[in-house]
Amino acid sequence: MIEFKNITKIYEDxxxxxxxxxxxxxxxxxxxxxxxxxxxxxxxxxxINKLISPSGGTILIDGNDTSQTDEVELxxxxxxxxxxIGLLPHMxxxxxxxxxxxxKGWKKEKYEVRVEELLKLVGLEPEVYRKxxxxxxxxxxxxxxxxxxxxxAEPPIILxxxxxxxxxxxxREQLQDELKSIxxxxxxxxxxxxxxxxxxxxxxDEIAIMxxxxxxxxxxxSALLKEPANEFVRAFIGEERLSLKRPHxxxxxxxxxxxxxxxxxxxxxxxxxxxxxIQEAARLLLSSEKQYLMVMDNDKKIGVVTTSGILHAxxxxxxxxxxxx
Numbered sequence: 001m002i003e004f005k006n007i008t009k010i011y012e013d014x015x016x017x018x019x020x021x022x023x024x025x026x027x028x029x030x031x032x033x034x035x036x037x038x039x040x041x042x043x044x045x046x047x048i049n050k051l052i053s054p055s056g057g058t059i060l061i062d063g064n065d066t067s068q069t070d071e072v073e074l075x076x077x078x079x080x081x082x083x084x085i086g087l088l089p090h091m092x093x094x095x096x097x098x099x100x101x102x103x104k105g106w107k108k109e110k111y112e113v114r115v116e117e118l119l120k121l122v123g124l125e126p127e128v129y130r131k132x133x134x135x136x137x138x139x140x141x142x143x144x145x146x147x148x149x150x151x152x153a154e155p156p157i158i159l160x161x162x163x164x165x166x167x168x169x170x171x172r173e174q175l176q177d178e179l180k181s182i183x184x185x186x187x188x189x190x191x192x193x194x195x196x197x198x199x200x201x202x203x204x205d206e207i208a209i210m211x212x213x214x215x216x217x218x219x220x221x222s223a224l225l226k227e228p229a230n231e232f233v234r235a236f237i238g239e240e241r242l243s244l245k246r247p248h249x250x251x252x253x254x255x256x257x258x259x260x261x262x263x264x265x266x267x268x269x270x271x272x273x274x275x276x277x278i279q280e281a282a283r284l285l286l287s288s289e290k291q292y293l294m295v296m297d298n299d300k301k302i303g304v305v306t307t308s309g310i311l312h313a314x315x316x317x318x319x320x321x322x323x324x325x
Contacts, residue, residue, distance in 0.1 A: 001025065001026060001027045001060075001062060001063075001189070002048060002059070002061055002189065002191070003023070003059070003060040003061075004021050004022060004023040004047075004057065005022060005057050005058045005059070006020050006021075006022060006056065006058070007020070007023075007044075007047065007054045007056070007059065008054060008055045008056040009040070009043055009052065009055050009213075010055045016213060017040050017043050017213050018040045018043055018044065018054070018213045019212070019213040019214050020214075021040075021213070021214065021215055023044075023208065023215060025189060025191060026189070026205075026206075027189050028187040028298070028299075029189060029206060030183055030190040030203060030204050030205050030206075031190070031191055031192070031204060031206045031207070031208060031218075032193075032194055032199075032200035032203070032204035032206070032207045032208070033045060033191065033192070033193050033194075033208050033210060034194055034195065034196075034200045034207060034209055034210065035209055035211055035216075035236070036211065037195070039211050039213065040210055040212075042193050045161060045191050045193050046161075047059055048061075048078065048157070048159060049071075049075050049078045049080065049159060050069075050071045050074060050075070053067075061157070076103060076104060076155075077153075077155050078155050078157045078158070078159060079151060079153075079155040079157070079188075080150055080158070080159050081146050081147055081149075081150045081158065081159070081160045081161070081163040082146070082161045082163065083161060083163060083165055083166050084166075087134040087142055087145060087146060087149070089133065089134050091133075092130065092131050092133055093124075093129050093130055093131070093132050093133070093137070093145055094112075094115050094130040094131065096134065096145060097114075097115045097118060097119075097145065097148060097149045097152050098111040098112075098115050098152060099149070099152075100149075100152055100153040101114060101152050101153045106153075111152070114152055115130060115152070118148035118151060118152060119148070121148060122144040122145075122147065122178055123144075123178075124141065124145070138171075139166070139167060139171065140167055140168070140175065143167060143171070144175065144178070146163065147160075147175070147178075147182075151182075151186070151188075155188070156188065157188065157189045157190075157191070158188050158189070158190045159190075159193075160190060160191070160192045160193065161193045162194055162195065163175075163192075164199070176199060177283055179203055180202070180203050180280070180284070181283075181287055181288065184270060184271045184272050184284065185270065185271055187271075187299075192204065197237055197241070200221070201221045201224075201225070205220065205273070206218055206220055207219065207220075207221060207224055209224075211232055216229060216230060216232055216233050217229035217230070217233045220275070222275070224237065225237065225242060250274075250275055250276065250278070251272060251273075251276045251277065251278060251280070251281045251295060251305055252274045252275070252295060252303075253313075254309045254312075254313045255274075255295050255302070255303035255304065255305055256303055256304050256305065256306065256309065261294065261301070261303060261304040268290060268292055269290050269291070269292035269294040269304065270284055270288040270290045270292075270293055270294070271293070271294050271296050272284055272293045272295060272296065273295075273296055273297075274296065274302060278310060278313050281293055281305055281310055282310050285307055285310060291307065292305065292306060
């Protein structure tokens, strides 16, 4: 868990960028920081890996004060993905991905296997891409490599600073879907800075909306849409999103609770949180090519969803919407 305790940041020119923020980021959750330009979201994120030091307050990671932690060691245990990707052009894709594992002393056979696993995870064939250089890849492919490089050393925390904002809409949506799919499997603690409310609503477990160095509201996407805390939050989300019919059926509503699901092999299913929508479940099933989705409540298995159950739910929902037109 990451905890901000009464954090402030005042720059030399007197600018108060962060104003006494208290925030807990749960372990294994993806929390999006969002708000207008200059609200302090990137400053907040960069304080976690000590790229920026707070003027006051304490930041704890799993109960340990980061101000007392060696910054090099801290950063080697935190993945970092940025908008500009930051791949080293003189290194191959394999060398880029394995950089931190090599710095941490991993043996060659171990990091080579890890590189292969990660390339396959984002649909890049290892035999084709591992020996290529960054400039031989498209922007979307480079960004995929940037994401998996942050995962390479298996860090418990990953920071993502507007990683998809420079991509075309199709590549951006594909990477959002891949990030959700990966997170449903690995359950890392991810802090994701974005200026795009639709992106935050799609990928985040919780969203913290910021303004002028303060947090106006932190809530799940569904809670945010149902109950905006104030007029600023309401305006930031946008009336068109608040008035849209959100996918009203959740995965838990079609979950099968038969005890047989506990006998399934891990190779037969992908993981999905209980509060995911039917549409999200359908996308995950298609991308994972698995027969089942294992429904999770934090780290607890509570049931399964099948392909037939999802297809039936989608058909039923489409039928209801058609009849109401």
